[in-house]
Amino acid sequence: xxxxxxxxxxxxxxxxxxxxxxxxxxxxxxxxxxxxxxxxxxxxxxxxxxxxxxxxxxxxxxxxxxxxxxxxxxxxxxxxxxxxxxxxxxxxxxxxxxxxxxxxxxxxxxxxxxxxxxxxxxxxxxxxxxxxxxxxxxxxxxxxxxxxxxxxxxxxxxxxxxxxxxxxxxxxxxxxxxxxxxxxxxxxxxxxxxxxxxxxxxxxxxxxxxxxxxxxxxxxxxxxxxxxxxxxxxxxxxxxxxxxxxxxxxxxxxxxxxxxxxxxxxxxxxxxxxxxxxxxxxxxxxxxxxxxxxxxxxxxxxxxxxxxxxxxxxxxxxxxxxxxxxxxxxxxxxxxxxxxxxxxxxxxxxxxxxxxxxxxxxxxxxxxxxxxxxxxxxxxxxxxxxxxxxxxxxxxxxxxxxxxxxxxxxxxxxxxxxxxxxxxxxxxxxxxxxxxxxxxxxxxxxxxxxxxxxxxxxxxxxxxxxxxxxxxxxxxxxxxxxxxxxxxxxxxxxxxxxxxxxxxxxxxxxxxxxxxxxxxxxxxxxxxxxxxxxxxxxxxxxxxxxxxxxxxxxxxxxxxxxxxxxxxxxxxxxxxxxxxxxxxxxxxxxxxxxxxxxxxxxxxxxxxxxxxxxxxxxxxxxxxxxxxxxxxxxxxxxxxxxxxxxxxxxxxxxxxxxxxxxxxxxxxxxxxxxxxxxxxxxxxxxxxxxxxxxxxxxxxxxxxxxxxxxxxxxxxxxxxxxxxxxxxxxxxxxxxxxxxxxxxxxxxxxxxxxxxxxxxxxxxxxxxxxxxxxxxxxxxxxxxxxxxxxxxxxxxxxxxxxxxxxxxxx
Numbered sequence: 001x002x003x004x005x006x007x008x009x010x011x012x013x014x015x016x017x018x019x020x021x022x023x024x025x026x027x028x029x030x031x032x033x034x035x036x037x038x039x040x041x042x043x044x045x046x047x048x049x050x051x052x053x054x055x056x057x058x059x060x061x062x063x064x065x066x067x068x069x070x071x072x073x074x075x076x077x078x079x080x081x082x083x084x085x086x087x088x089x090x091x092x093x094x095x096x097x098x099x100x101x102x103x104x105x106x107x108x109x110x111x112x113x114x115x116x117x118x119x120x121x122x123x124x125x126x127x128x129x130x131x132x133x134x135x136x137x138x139x140x141x142x143x144x145x146x147x148x149x150x151x152x153x154x155x156x157x158x159x160x161x162x163x164x165x166x167x168x169x170x171x172x173x174x175x176x177x178x179x180x181x182x183x184x185x186x187x188x189x190x191x192x193x194x195x196x197x198x199x200x201x202x203x204x205x206x207x208x209x210x211x212x213x214x215x216x217x218x219x220x221x222x223x224x225x226x227x228x229x230x231x232x233x234x235x236x237x238x239x240x241x242x243x244x245x246x247x248x249x250x251x252x253x254x255x256x257x258x259x260x261x262x263x264x265x266x267x268x269x270x271x272x273x274x275x276x277x278x279x280x281x282x283x284x285x286x287x288x289x290x291x292x293x294x295x296x297x298x299x300x301x302x303x304x305x306x307x308x309x310x311x312x313x314x315x316x317x318x319x320x321x322x323x324x325x326x327x328x329x330x331x332x333x334x335x336x337x338x339x340x341x342x343x344x345x346x347x348x349x350x351x352x353x354x355x356x357x358x359x360x361x362x363x364x365x366x367x368x369x370x371x372x373x374x375x376x377x378x379x380x381x382x383x384x385x386x387x388x389x390x391x392x393x394x395x396x397x398x399x400x401x402x403x404x405x406x407x408x409x410x411x412x413x414x415x416x417x418x419x420x421x422x423x424x425x426x427x428x429x430x431x432x433x434x435x436x437x438x439x440x441x442x443x444x445x446x447x448x449x450x451x452x453x454x455x456x457x458x459x460x461x462x463x464x465x466x467x468x469x470x471x472x473x474x475x476x477x478x479x480x481x482x483x484x485x486x487x488x489x490x491x492x493x494x495x496x497x498x499x500x501x502x503x504x505x506x507x508x509x510x511x512x513x514x515x516x517x518x519x520x521x522x523x524x525x526x527x528x529x530x531x532x533x534x535x536x537x538x539x540x541x542x543x544x545x546x547x548x549x550x551x552x553x554x555x556x557x558x559x560x561x562x563x564x565x566x567x568x569x570x571x572x573x574x575x576x577x578x579x580x581x582x583x584x585x586x587x588x589x590x591x592x593x594x595x596x597x598x599x600x601x602x603x604x605x606x607x608x609x610x611x612x613x614x615x616x617x618x619x620x621x622x623x624x625x626x627x628x629x630x631x632x633x634x635x636x637x638x639x640x641x642x643x644x645x646x647x648x649x650x651x652x653x654x655x656x657x658x659x660x661x662x663x664x665x666x667x668x669x670x671x672x673x674x675x676x677x678x679x680x681x682x683x684x685x686x687x688x689x690x691x692x693x694x695x696x697x698x699x700x701x702x703x704x705x706x707x708x709x710x711x712x713x714x715x716x717x718x719x720x721x722x723x724x725x726x727x728x729x730x731x732x733x734x735x736x737x738x739x740x741x742x743x744x745x746x747x748x749x750x751x752x753x754x755x756x757x758x759x760x761x762x763x764x765x766x767x768x769x770x771x772x773x774x775x776x777x778x779x780x781x782x783x784x785x786x787x788x789x790x791x792x793x794x795x796x797x798x799x800x801x802x803x804x805x806x807x808x809x810x
Contacts, residue, residue, distance in 0.1 A: 079096070196483060540685055
């Protein structure tokens with residue numbers, strides 16, 4: 001954002017240099033990125049002085065009359081100057097370019113005045129015309145002055161004496177952060193200087209606002225008060241559209257804006273002075289003399305001021321007349337109703353528009369204007385009445401006309417100040433220093449923050465709505481600190497810190513890094529994806545959501561307007577990105593957070609997401625390519641669990657709304673990780689056309705289960721025994737059931753159980769399958785005998801026959 005130093009001086013008394021002001025602003029949080037000198041006249045009139053022609057003798061050169069003059073420029077001896085102007089005479093006061101002065105021309109060319117001979121006569125300067133000075137375009141003759149200023153007076157002093165200021169300005173470039181919408185104007189910057197310097201702001205005067213007695217016949221209707229809470233309008237008749245005066249043009253040029261006409265320039269001037277965008281309509285183009293703020297139908301065509309025809313989205317707030325749209329509210333005006341050279345009557349619009357609505361429309365149409373820049377961040381809902389009166393005063397001054405009646409102000413639901421409780425102990429705790437209560441009150445008052453009450457332990461304060469970033473106690477304390485000055489907080493010899501929470505028993509960062517190293521060692525690449533995502537992603541995963549979707553108050557766009565409820569689909573975008581670049585064999589992981597709202601509270605959970613897709617092994621001369629399978633992902637998941645000291649868990653089927661098939665591992669009946677093949681409709685939503693295996697770890701819960709303790713058990717001295725069974729069971733029976741029955745039936749000797757083959761075929765009958773299962777038995781105290789082994793296996797067979805209706809295959 002660009003600020004004019006001279007413009008700023010019109011709002012607050014400044015004796016400091018531009019560089020000093022830059023340091024003060026940076027200290028308050030408005031970081032100054034650069035300061036550039038701006039010259040309203042190229043060269044800043046350096047080297048030009050007031051002179052007096054003492055003598056003037058004419059001579060001819062090739063039928064051209066020249067003059068040999070002597071000119072007093074305040075030096076001991078007069079300067080001899082050859083002049084080609086026909087109007088030069090002895091006794092005239094003139095502007096002289098002294099030796100070493102650079103003359104700049106409109107075509108960009110320049111030359112330096114040097115002592116030289118002109119047709120045999122010495123010439124030690126140049127008597128100048130308007131275009132040679134840079135104050136005008138005329139080259140008909142030299143500029144003759146009517147002044148008593150002493151010879152040698154700098155030319156810039158002469159122009160000041162006649163009301164023309166060509167003083168150099170400074171453009172201050174501020175890196176405005178999104179939270180400081182209040183500082184998006186010269187007034188906003190002046191407010192911070194007021195707080196730091198203790199000087200009053202000089203608001204522009206509206207004393208000359210004097211409407212004629214008659215009332216306007218214009219009407220205003222707000223059909224959407226959510227998108228437009230306040231709208232002010234004013235009619236001015238009989239104006240003349242023409243070029244702006246020099247002071248206004250110079251002000252706009254100083255911040256990089258091109259002057260257009262007096263009416264348009266006034267609206268831009270007020271926007272950058274007060275931070276209040278406004279728009280001027282040709283009143284004769286407002287059909288029915290009626291303003292309607294509404295949302296036209298989707299597909300409506302509208303041509304903006306730049307001549308581009310745009311198709312409205314159906315959610316674009318428009319300022320319309322009785323028949324058709326005239327402007328995109330808060331963004332851009334329309335070509336038909338804009339100010340033209342022939343305009344004689346204007347209707348001014350000054351409104352407060354919802355930041356969300358303006359941002360959505362500006363993003364949809366790809367329009368970023370000075371108005372949308374401010375509306376998107378939040379303007380002052382209390383500023384429109386003052387701004388519209390100031391605009392009317394300036395229009396009368398620069399364009400004539402009559403103000404018709406008082407402004408129309410439609411404001412059905414006034415926006416209240418923010419009420420905040422601030423505790424004195426928290427001020428001291430967060431700032432790190434005890435500040436005097438009187439100083440705190442003074443700072444807050446200088447920032448327009450009203451203190452409603454203060455009982456010594458806490459304050460009740462009222463924050464004006466233009467401070468959209470000050471809504472909490474910590475925000476108010478931050479305001480106190482930035483004005484008091486970060487550099488004014490002394491550092492003691494022994495630093496102390498205050499923690500909002502106790503240290504965790506486990507070092508979560510180290511554990512996370514251990515898993516990162518494990519996955520990287522197994523061929524995985526880490527990704528980082530955005531936490532903000534598409535609403536369609538959350539809708540597709542609605543069945544697995546832990547609460548309501550978290551919607552952003554100020555979204556960047558409709559496509560990025562919610563916080564993700566799962567890592568699955570944001571990570572799938574990385575899968576799609578790589579596949580589209582012919583990287584189809586992928587092993588990816590991410591540590592990230594999911595977000596939801598429950599019981600009116602916002603919550604977030606940390607997860608570990610793992611994605612696998614493509615081939616486990618690429619084809620080579622020795623072997624063909626091998627596609628990834630569920631067991632490849634399950635092996636990785638079990639490695640992670642083992643690294644986190646989790647060896648015992650239960651299993652159940654994974655959520656069918658996410659996985660085509662898969663498992664969920666549970667610890668203490670709580671899901672810790674779900675894994676499986678992602679359903680095709682979800683992969684297609686992220687534009688992925690190949691199978692993707694995904695595992696979602698509840699990282700926070702997994703951390704809680706980590707004990708860090710390692711239990712060492714002596715290796716058994718006695719050999720283990722393996723026995724196999726082939727069970728014919730119903731196809732619906734899961735291996736988990738087979739394993740659970742074995743663990744329940746034989747608790748002492750059973751070391752492990754494993755399914756090493758699964759068969760289903762016509763020979764077994766419809767709805768049947770066969771599990772080939774191995775059982776590993778061991779007795780830690782003695783060698784197992786055949787009798788003990790056989791009795792154990794018989795108990796297992798009986799349990800399977802009873803509980804699963806199993807048939808033992810021979």
